[in-house]
Amino acid sequence: MARFPVPSFDDLPEDLQERIADEADRAGFTPNVFSAFAYKPSHFRAFFEYHDALVEDSALEREEVEMIVVAVSGVNHCYYCNVAHGALVRIYADDPMLADQLVANYRTADIGEAHRTMLDVAVKLTERPTEVGPADLEALREVGFSDEAIWDIGAVTAYYNMSNRMATFAEIRPNDEFHTLGR
Incomplete structure (x- = not known):
């Protein structure tokens, strides 16, 4: 993320660390969007909670x-x-x-x-x-x-x-x- 600082993983709240670690385990790397949205933890939580609802509770494939x-x-x-x-x-x-x-x-x-x-x-x-x-x-x-x-x-x-x-x-x-x- 070029325009805002990316927070250090170790400085993140525990729930964000867990979510990012889970994603990194699944993907084999940490997608940059996870690191970027960690800039605002409350926004990270809302963003990924809605994302999860969209893909997990969908009538679409x-x-x-x-x-x-x-x-x-x-x-x-x-x-x-x-x-x-x-x-x-x-x-x-x-x-x-x-x-x-x-x-x-x-x-x-x-x-x-x-x-x-x-x-x-x-x-x-x-x-x-x-x-x-x-x-x-x-x-x-x-x-x-x-x-x-x-x-x-x-x-x-x-x-x-x-x-x-x-x-x-x-x-x-x-x-x-x-x-x-x-x-």
Whole structure:
């Protein structure tokens, strides 16, 4: 994080140390977003608690969540999320090229109609939120998304628009490890 100091791990509250250590054990390294958000422990807790709710209590498949993140992050030019969540798309979708396609132009990615519609709505919510209306929700229903899944599409989109803006604002850079995961 270039614009704010990254706190020392040893100076963090115990619950943040535990969460970061768990993530480092799972990933094999500490994702920079964990170190960066530790700058404000109360924000760290809220940020990751909501993140966990979005991915653990979702009507969407994990690869769909990550597809939304990457498409939205591509539109927002969020370097951290393009790279970090691009790695997660590659892993969850078991597709080494999909993330690159989504970042460059999701409209030309090798995805089906349901996922294209999902990403159309997510990108519209990102770029022109006041234009999202009943026809967009109906389009999602027509391709098979339940109302709960539609809610989750909106929630993931909104959360990652906020996350993209914080990562850009604070200049959080992706770990080198993310560039090669899932390739």
